[in-house]
Amino acid sequence: MEDNLRFDQSGYKMKRFEAGGQSVQFRAYEGIRYCLNPRNPIQRLNLYVPETLCQGGAVNGYTLKTAPIFVPNTVGGYMPGPVDEPGVNLRTGEPNTIFQALFHGYVVAAPGLRGRTSRMESQEFFVGAKVDVDIEDVKESGENSGRMVGRAPAVIVDMKAVIRYLRHNKEQIPGDVEKIITNGTSAGGALSALAGATGNSPDYEPYLEEIGAAKERDDIFAASCYCPIHNLENADAAYEWLFSGENRYQRMKLIRDGEEIRPFLEQGYLTEEEQTYSKALKKQFPSYVNGLDLKDDRGNFLLLDDSGEGSFKEWVKEHVRKAAQKELETHDSCGRLEKLAVAGSRIEEQNYLTVRDGKVADVDFDAFVKKITRMKKAPAFDAVDLDSPECEEFGTEEIYARHFTKFAYENSQVNGAFAEEKLIQMMNPVPYIGKADTAKYWRIRHGAFDRDTSLAIPVILATILKNKGYEVDFALPWGLPHSGDYDLEELFCWIDEVCKC
Numbered sequence: 001m002e003d004n005l006r007f008d009q010s011g012y013k014m015k016r017f018e019a020g021g022q023s024v025q026f027r028a029y030e031g032i033r034y035c036l037n038p039r040n041p042i043q044r045l046n047l048y049v050p051e052t053l054c055q056g057g058a059v060n061g062y063t064l065k066t067a068p069i070f071v072p073n074t075v076g077g078y079m080p081g082p083v084d085e086p087g088v089n090l091r092t093g094e095p096n097t098i099f100q101a102l103f104h105g106y107v108v109a110a111p112g113l114r115g116r117t118s119r120m121e122s123q124e125f126f127v128g129a130k131v132d133v134d135i136e137d138v139k140e141s142g143e144n145s146g147r148m149v150g151r152a153p154a155v156i157v158d159m160k161a162v163i164r165y166l167r168h169n170k171e172q173i174p175g176d177v178e179k180i181i182t183n184g185t186s187a188g189g190a191l192s193a194l195a196g197a198t199g200n201s202p203d204y205e206p207y208l209e210e211i212g213a214a215k216e217r218d219d220i221f222a223a224s225c226y227c228p229i230h231n232l233e234n235a236d237a238a239y240e241w242l243f244s245g246e247n248r249y250q251r252m253k254l255i256r257d258g259e260e261i262r263p264f265l266e267q268g269y270l271t272e273e274e275q276t277y278s279k280a281l282k283k284q285f286p287s288y289v290n291g292l293d294l295k296d297d298r299g300n301f302l303l304l305d306d307s308g309e310g311s312f313k314e315w316v317k318e319h320v321r322k323a324a325q326k327e328l329e330t331h332d333s334c335g336r337l338e339k340l341a342v343a344g345s346r347i348e349e350q351n352y353l354t355v356r357d358g359k360v361a362d363v364d365f366d367a368f369v370k371k372i373t374r375m376k377k378a379p380a381f382d383a384v385d386l387d388s389p390e391c392e393e394f395g396t397e398e399i400y401a402r403h404f405t406k407f408a409y410e411n412s413q414v415n416g417a418f419a420e421e422k423l424i425q426m427m428n429p430v431p432y433i434g435k436a437d438t439a440k441y442w443r444i445r446h447g448a449f450d451r452d453t454s455l456a457i458p459v460i461l462a463t464i465l466k467n468k469g470y471e472v473d474f475a476l477p478w479g480l481p482h483s484g485d486y487d488l489e490e491l492f493c494w495i496d497e498v499c500k501c
């Protein structure tokens with residue numbers, strides 16, 4: 001039988017890219033179909049290979065057989081994530097992540113993945129993506145044009161199909177398919193965590209079959225996650241545990257003004273009703289945390305009392321203290337990462353830190369929370385009017401958006417429907433840790449000044465992973481807001497360590 005998911009080793013263009021005084025020649029395999037029945041043209045893969053490896057040479061000790069396969073995604077806001085290519089970061093003008101990864105000697109697999117706005121005949125693929133794709137084969141596979149085909153769990157299903165495609169071609173694909181490392185930021189970080197946690201879970205099988213994914217394993221070696229917006233069904237309670245009592249919210253939004261897109265500061269106060277939601281959600285958090293059996297490094301349980309105080313709070317605070325300590329020692333965010341750090345985040349300006357003899361001795365945690373400020377109204381994710389990216393992510397082909405927490409469902413102002421429990425679980429890495437074939441190595445970074453989700457959320461992820469025996473490198477880089485890929489040198493160092501040990 002003909003194998004339509006076979007990788008064509010000769011199907012590349014030779015390219016060279018130069019930026020920031022660096023230059024790399026590579027083979028570009030672009031627009032690869034990674035599943036047999038794509039629902040949207042975005043479901044394509046770009047694969048890049050340093051030419052030195054193809055010529056039998058080595059880069060950083062890696063050869064064509066041993067190079068890790070780095071899998072970055074461009075997913076943000078649970079929107080579709082188009083394929084990407086080596087280039088410069090438009091914001092900073094510096095070589096982008098793919099370029100740097102190639103320069104470092106990795107094989108890079110950059111997939112396009114469906115998201116909440118993907119439609120059967122969507123044109124969005126063509127915005128910002130430069131791969132010529134014939135839309136006809138997608139049309140053939142779907143009768144109802146315009147159907148929403150990117151809602152949960154499409155994004156993780158596509159990622160798994162990509163991983164399976166790589167494994168399916170393990171003899172032909174450059175790089176080591178047992179060293180697949182995913183990377184992403186925010187919703188893309190959540191996706192990376194999902195790929196890391198849910199390896200080979202049968203839950204996704206019917207969806208993988210539907211798009212014609214290869215029948216292969218889909219576990220990965222390591223996951224790199226920047227500020228993962230995950231654990232959505234507990235994120236509202238976690239947010240209010242941190243921010244309840246802070247009634248002012250503020251966030252920068254990009255708004256379209258005619259042809260122009262410009263930043264706009266959205267701010268205001270929680271209404272009486274939102275303050276009531278906030279208090280009720282905060283109350284839910286201790287029972288969630290207490291049911292997780294989390295332990296600190298010495299084996300002590302991490303718990304919260306009914307008012308939200310206790311050893312778990314001390315544990316989160318300790319991560320903030322460590323972050324400040326590291327900043328004090330290295331002046332990282334106010335030096336190398338200064339451009340990215342939040343204004344006013346220099347250690348000397350933080351009057352809630354007690355610094356003695358060059359050591360951060362204590363953090364007034366409540367004052368720290370006041371300093372970083374609330375960004376979202378309550379509930380932060382599952383909106384009672386269904387107007388949030390996450391509610392849309394849980395929509396279906398027929399229903400625009402759905403609730404995914406009991407709280408918002410019961411308080412729905414629009415009589416919203418509730419997503420299936422199983423589906424909600426399938427979008428959360430946490431319940432799969434140790435139950436599916438979970439990646440052995442994890443690197444999680446979440447800016448200490450990030451308010452897109454509660455700091456409790458990444459702390460819980462890292463702690464569960466550690467408690468279950470996985471290798472976790474976790475930190476809250478000081479002063480950083482919601483962002484990613486800001487420390488690629490260190491990320492690559494970590495990858496090299498875990499790959500060579």
Ligand code: DHB
Pocket residue numbers: 075076077078185186187188229389452453
């Ligand atoms: C992202 C940010 C959010 O605040 C959110 O709720 C969902 C996704 C993001 O940047 O991907």
